[in-house]
Amino acid sequence: MNSQETIIRHLLLMLLLVLASCATTHREQVQDELASAAAEVQISQELATQFSASQLSSEEIAAFEKRAIQKLEDFSAYLQLLSKQELDTVFRQKIMQQALALFAHDEVSIYTKGKQMNIKTLLEAIASEDGHEYNFEVRNIQFYQRLYASETQDYQGTLSFDQVLPTQSTPERRNIEILVKKKPKQFGKEREWVWEVLLSDME
Structure with a gap:
């Protein structure tokens, strides 16, 4: 992903948060704008994953490492x-689907509270907490273990970050596993297997 795409992505996520904080009297307008912005973010995500080689180059691995950090930031925004x-x-419900799409599968294990x-149970619980806003913020994101080729021919790594919650006086250092694996994608009438970076278990 180039610098222009990264800037666009961050602007779209900022738009999501700003619009969501608007007065409820503008609810329909807010939801229309959010839907449009979410669609643009999804397009950007798809463009960032179109690598189909049997192995990744060092430049592609570096690009996926940056995308992994972005996906963790996206997850924080979606929770809010x-x-x-x-x-x-x-x-x-659409927001939940976008958040789930960041992860390797619905049964990814999350340790919290x-x-x-x-992950699916966590998202459903957050959505059902009436009147409680979940301000999950991530800071100081770093690679605890860089991406490496695994025995399953995928790539694995681990991100470390500070989790900031209003109920905590000090940030909590957390780890989340990262996977880069091939997934089927449809391009018109053609179906190809392309590399995609996904979030996994969080401790």
Whole structure:
């Protein structure tokens, strides 16, 4: 992803958060703008994953490492949107689907509040917390382990970050596993297997 695409992506995510904080009297306008911005973010994500070689070059690995950091930041933004009760249930369901798409599968394990649960259960719990906004913020993101080729012919790595919650006086250092694996993508009438970076288990 080039610098221009990165700037566009961040502007779109900022738009998501700003629009979601608008007064509820403008709910329909907010949701239309959010839907449009989310679609643009999805297009950017798809363009960033179109590598189909059998192995990744060092430059491509570096690009996927940057994309992994961006996906973790996206996850934080989606959690905040998902907890906003002024957005209707149907639209928050779409946000949940966008958040789930960041992960390798629905059963990815997340450790939070002293409990172990899968990512789908966590997102459903956040969406159902009436009146409680989930301000999950990530800071100081670094690679604890850089991406490397695994025995399964995928690539694996680990990100480390500070989790900041309003209920915590000090940030908590967390780790999240990163996978880069091939997934089928449809391009018109053709179906190709392309590399995609995905979030996985969080401790």
